[in-house]
Amino acid sequence: MVVSSAPGKVYLFGEHAVVYGEPAVPCAIERRARVSAEARDDDRIRVHAEDLSLNGFTVEYSDSSDGAPDVDAAESLVQAGIGYIDAAVEQARDAAGEPDAGFDITVESEIPLGAGLGSSAAVTTAGIDAGTRELGVELSAEEIAERAYRAELEVQNGEASRADTFCSATGGAVRVEGDDCRGIDAPDLPFVIGFDGGAGDTGELVAGVRALREEYDFAADTVEGIGDIVRSGERALAAGDVEELGDLMNFNHGLLEALGVSSRSLDQMVWAARDAGAYGAKLTGAGGGGCIVALDPTESTETALRYTPGCEDAFRAELDTDGVRVEER
Ligand SMILES: Nc1ncnc2c1ncn2[C@@H]1O[C@H](COP(=O)(O)OP(=O)(O)OP(=O)(O)O)[C@@H](O)[C@H]1O
Numbered sequence: 001m002v003v004s005s006a007p008g009k010v011y012l013f014g015e016h017a018v019v020y021g022e023p024a025v026p027c028a029i030e031r032r033a034r035v036s037a038e039a040r041d042d043d044r045i046r047v048h049a050e051d052l053s054l055n056g057f058t059v060e061y062s063d064s065s066d067g068a069p070d071v072d073a074a075e076s077l078v079q080a081g082i083g084y085i086d087a088a089v090e091q092a093r094d095a096a097g098e099p100d101a102g103f104d105i106t107v108e109s110e111i112p113l114g115a116g117l118g119s120s121a122a123v124t125t126a127g128i129d130a131g132t133r134e135l136g137v138e139l140s141a142e143e144i145a146e147r148a149y150r151a152e153l154e155v156q157n158g159e160a161s162r163a164d165t166f167c168s169a170t171g172g173a174v175r176v177e178g179d180d181c182r183g184i185d186a187p188d189l190p191f192v193i194g195f196d197g198g199a200g201d202t203g204e205l206v207a208g209v210r211a212l213r214e215e216y217d218f219a220a221d222t223v224e225g226i227g228d229i230v231r232s233g234e235r236a237l238a239a240g241d242v243e244e245l246g247d248l249m250n251f252n253h254g255l256l257e258a259l260g261v262s263s264r265s266l267d268q269m270v271w272a273a274r275d276a277g278a279y280g281a282k283l284t285g286a287g288g289g290g291c292i293v294a295l296d297p298t299e300s301t302e303t304a305l306r307y308t309p310g311c312e313d314a315f316r317a318e319l320d321t322d323g324v325r326v327e328e329r
Pocket residue numbers: 033049050051052080081082083084085107108109111112113114115116117118119120121123164200201202203284285286287
């Protein structure tokens with residue numbers, strides 16, 4: 001059996017626009033998904049994921065024609081739940097040249113699902129690492145990033161950037177622009193996260209932005225404007241200018257809001273953070289609900305968020321310089 005883990009992430013800048021070739025800067029955070037993979041004697045896949053519903057469920061299925069999932073839940077719910085793990089297993093089988101390899105998989109995660117902290121990329125990345133190692137194949141972080149990207153692309157109906165998966169595979173702060181992915185130097189940033197307890201559907205939100213962009217030139221300009229913010233943000237990051245980073249995060253949130261991917265609770269948390277004296281605050285990830293990220297070296301933002309209606313949890317997040325890694329074998 002092999003257990004691998006991979007980190008979640010926050011977006012300092014650039015989500016959504018990165019899907020259309022603008023640059024983005026996600027940063028890995030010290031919250032991880034752990035996936036264990038144990039090879040089976042048959043070709044079946046058994047997934048145990050405690051976090052997938054209120055009480056967790058176990059599902060058993062195989063790829064053969066009679067392989068309908070043996071689970072007491074709606075088919076669409078099962079597909080939404082196991083889509084990323086399923087795609088990760090496919091990638092691991094492909095990398096090892098063992099298309100019929102069966103696995104017992106267990107997923108445990110500190111990353112809330114669908115909340116903008118990259119749970120899907122972390123689970124996919126860790127799943128590919130554990131699955132391939134269990135089959136005796138060792139991939140580099142870059143190879144895992146590439147395969148995890150293909151897996152996300154498939155599950156998100158052809159709409160994904162390389163940002164989340166590259167960041168989760170390599171750790172640290174990264175810059176992604178189209179196919180160009182690289183690690184960048186970043187100062188220790190005082191990230192504070194607010195979580196509204198909810199989630200957004202990445203695929204749907206990305207499709208919404210695409211529709212706006214196709215309908216209105218000014219929406220396309222808004223997407224390009226986010227790219228300009230990212231380029232300014234890179235300079236502020238290199239200069240270690242946290243105040244300017246905060247101003248640019250505020251601007252970035254405004255443009256994401258204009259593109260329709262914020263929500264009342266995300267806006268409430270963003271304003272609570274700003275009122276508490278944060279350098280800046282924005283939603284992170286696909287939006288629709290989930291998390292905001294603020295920059296504040298003091299306790300003020302975390303405390304204010306705890307008293308903000310609509311905020312369910314607030315916590316500090318440290319940059320994680322480690323990407324995907326083996327935990328046990
Ligand atoms: N602990 C987990 N166990 C099993 N599957 C998980 C787990 N965490 C995430 N997933 C998979 O990832 C999906 C959520 O991915 P989604 O892209 O919608 O959100 P996210 O990655 O958390 O946020 P974002 O992409 O905005 O950063 C879940 O529906 C599930 O398929």
